Amino acid sequence: MFEFTWAWVFLLAPLPWVLRLLLPAADSGEAALNVSFLAELEGLAGRRAKASLPGWRQQLPFLLVWLLLLCAAARPEWVGEPLPLPASGRDLLVAVDVSGSMSYADMRWNDEEVDRLTLVKHLLGDFIEGRHGDRVGLILFGSQAYLQAPLTFDRLTVRTWLDEAVIGIAGKNTAIGDAIGLGVKRLRQRPAQSRVLVLVTDGANTGGEIDPMTAARLAAEEGVTIYPIGIGADPEQGGVLGMFGLNPGLDLDEPTLRGIAEMTGGEYFRARDSEELRAIEATLDRLEPVAQQxxxxxxxxxxxxxxxxxxxxxxxxLVLRSLWPQLQQQRSRIYQRLRRRSA
Known part of the structure; x- marks a missing residue:
């Protein structure tokens, strides 16, 4: 079917004639002859004199140009039959802990000791970028939870914002309940059976206004499945910090995270090193996409x-037609000069 997207543009068709009536007439600079005895001449000739106004044939090309411009501005389109576009995949929010404890360098990446957040950026970034067909969003939480990236198909941008996350940007504490609450708020409007929240943390709930189990109960009521990932080395594998008697892995509240997973129908994962985190990502990747409307x-x-x-x-x-007499005159002058020189 042929149609104009902006058909109202044709209302501008009378604009040249309106401007001609409103604006003063242009002075052509040519002399005009006023005949005071025109009536007597008409009587002698037996006919009326014709007005020397430009004919419609001379205005027709300009009218056609104006109409063609209006047609182009009205956005003509050939519209085909409606086709269904199936949408598949999940609405997946990733909540990443950026509290102060994520700076502990008890993980290894490429045979080098790195902090927890750096490892999450490397491996979880690949997981986000590989979720083809999913809408992916990003939540960063510390003392408070912030939506860093809304649900979008632009997975590369979400990974970029994850890579730019800085430890302590949301505070030094860990508000797990607030992160879950924010995730539920963003997922509750999405189609049922496709709401997934991946929660990555290395500690216990030490901040925020919502208790984690209360937030998990709300998530279960809204049909949000939560997959908590506890990250951090075991106390005996604490690296340099373990040598000084510091056990950052003891801060992880695994019972609460397991309770959140059981209440929402998810599964709790423990990531003690890069290999376990890779295995967790492979497990999450096996989630079957759910067909949406x-x-x-x-x-x-x-x-x-x-x-x-x-x-x-x-x-x-039209421009060439207006210039054609001048070109002819110029051609005639050149021809005459050549004849004079040859004579």
Missing amino acids: STLARPALALYCWPLGGALLLSVL
């Missing part, structure tokens, strides 16, 4: 280039 789309082929090209071609021809 399909939408109808009508393919449209833009046709504005045809009237626009016609207007441009006709304008060039």
